[in-house]
Amino acid sequence: MSTFQAPKGTYDLTPPRSATFLAVREAIAAPLRDSGYGYIETPGFENVELFARGVGESTDIVTKEMYTLTTKGGDQLALRPEGTASVLRAALEANLHKAGNLPVKLWYSGSYYRYERPQAGRYRHFSQVGAEAIGTEDPVLDAELIILADQAYRSLGLRQFRILLNSLGDKECRPVYREALQSFLRDLDLDEETRRRIEINPLRVLDDKRADVQKQLTDAPKLRDYLCDACKAYHEEVRALLTAAGVVFEDDEKLVRGLDYYTRTTFEFVHDGLGAQSAVGGGGRYDGLSEMIGGPELPSVGWALGVDRTVLALEAEGIELDLPYTTSVYAVPLGEEARRALFGVVTGLRRAGIAADFAFGGRGLKGAMKSANRSGARYALVAGERDLAEGVVQLKDMESGEQSAVPLAEVEAELAKRLG
Ligand code: AMP
Numbered sequence: 001m002s003t004f005q006a007p008k009g010t011y012d013l014t015p016p017r018s019a020t021f022l023a024v025r026e027a028i029a030a031p032l033r034d035s036g037y038g039y040i041e042t043p044g045f046e047n048v049e050l051f052a053r054g055v056g057e058s059t060d061i062v063t064k065e066m067y068t069l070t071t072k073g074g075d076q077l078a079l080r081p082e083g084t085a086s087v088l089r090a091a092l093e094a095n096l097h098k099a100g101n102l103p104v105k106l107w108y109s110g111s112y113y114r115y116e117r118p119q120a121g122r123y124r125h126f127s128q129v130g131a132e133a134i135g136t137e138d139p140v141l142d143a144e145l146i147i148l149a150d151q152a153y154r155s156l157g158l159r160q161f162r163i164l165l166n167s168l169g170d171k172e173c174r175p176v177y178r179e180a181l182q183s184f185l186r187d188l189d190l191d192e193e194t195r196r197r198i199e200i201n202p203l204r205v206l207d208d209k210r211a212d213v214q215k216q217l218t219d220a221p222k223l224r225d226y227l228c229d230a231c232k233a234y235h236e237e238v239r240a241l242l243t244a245a246g247v248v249f250e251d252d253e254k255l256v257r258g259l260d261y262y263t264r265t266t267f268e269f270v271h272d273g274l275g276a277q278s279a280v281g282g283g284g285r286y287d288g289l290s291e292m293i294g295g296p297e298l299p300s301v302g303w304a305l306g307v308d309r310t311v312l313a314l315e316a317e318g319i320e321l322d323l324p325y326t327t328s329v330y331a332v333p334l335g336e337e338a339r340r341a342l343f344g345v346v347t348g349l350r351r352a353g354i355a356a357d358f359a360f361g362g363r364g365l366k367g368a369m370k371s372a373n374r375s376g377a378r379y380a381l382v383a384g385e386r387d388l389a390e391g392v393v394q395l396k397d398m399e400s401g402e403q404s405a406v407p408l409a410e411v412e413a414e415l416a417k418r419l420g
Helices: 018-035 049-056 085-092 141-154 174-186 194-202 202-207 211-216 229-244 307-316 336-351 365-375 386-389 410-419
Strands: 044-048 068-070 076-079 102-111 125-134 161-167 263-271 279-287 299-305 329-333 356-358 379-383 392-397 403-407
Touching: 018 102, 018 125, 018 141, 018 229, 044 049, 044 307, 049 076, 049 085, 068 379, 085 102, 085 125, 085 263, 085 299, 125 141, 125 307, 141 229, 141 279, 161 229, 174 194, 174 202, 194 202, 229 263, 263 299, 263 386, 279 307, 299 307, 299 329, 329 336, 329 365, 336 356, 336 379, 336 386, 336 392, 336 410, 365 379, 379 386, 379 410, 386 392, 392 410, 403 410
Parallel strands: 329 356, 329 379
Antiparallel strands: 044 076, 068 076, 102 125, 125 299, 161 263, 263 279, 279 299, 379 392, 392 403
16 A cells, blocks of 8 residues: 555545446446437536536535635636536537527536545545436426436346436426425424525425424425426426336425526436435436526526446445456467567457457466456467467467467457457
8 A cells, every 4th residue: 555545535446346337337328329418528627606606505515515726826616516517507608509409418427526424325526427408498308318317227237226206396486485485494493504594495404304303394385286387287297208108206295406406307316225325316407507607598407327326226236237358368478489479469459459468577377377367358368489380379268168279370360250
């Protein structure tokens, strides 16, 4: 070990587990790419105001969890705590919404940072794959995104997840509900901080995990009873589309989520094998966000799925992904001359698109074959001086143990044939 360790709340991805992370990212991205979502990448940090305004001044993410910094030039920046505000900022900056092709459908993958109290499944650096559909108000779009996330999880083999669904109303009906909720909450027996929250963001009080608070909330006014007709119809349509697609969901009136920008459809994917940090992904509609960050009216919807927790969910369900061999062929030279010859073969294989590795460092047969085994390669190529004198290499099938001599000039074609 060196003098240094990964900072608190972070961890390194190292082989072989890191391969699962790549596979999870790929599994989430694939259905998006197949559905018209284009890849977007934004900086790891932004002007701190973007998140303050976009995510919300009253949220934990902004008040407690942001990594902020002042540059030598005096700019106030923050490491990105989430993806949506950045993606929308970038789409507006590039005028993607003016290209006459709405919605603008984008997907992204990257690192996010929150100064949280670390625990299992909750880190200060974590990884998300996300999707945003910008500029269109259409329940089909909300349904599409939920269906694509469901498809991604299912393609990984996950089964013990549930989809929670709710509607948060819009700028017509939410304020009416907000006031009703506030007057209900003000009469309860709550601590100072929660009382403050009632005034800033009362919906989030519903999210309080403490049993004594939850007990007092039993008779709280329900958002469902306050939804305007347009919101009700919209929500019913989303529900009907999901049902038609065979996607099972649960109505969860308490689902408000930790970010201020959500309107109408909100949803969360929870996994039952993860303990307290059970949310593997979530998202919703954010019709007002563009205007909040100085853009035009652009109703949008999106989600972000956590890669770290998805990997934990796979482990909880005991799912081992069928990862492709990273190395197909492993070359073991015996002697100086064989080193040159086999390295030439390996270079040729790689150029032909066959994944190949090599026993470096002039090691003996036994140690080198151990490495060949550990590499997961299907075939080993072994050659010593006698083989070279005969113009052949020994090709060993690592699964069956069978070995045969193949002329040097034919190795590449033979392996290409066997590996299909
Ligand atoms: P959010 O942006 O809070 O809705 O988070 C979306 C998803 O990102 C969550 O469902 C988690 O899977 C993941 N996530 C959020 N915060 C963390 C964290 N601190 N550590 C690990 N994963 C996280």
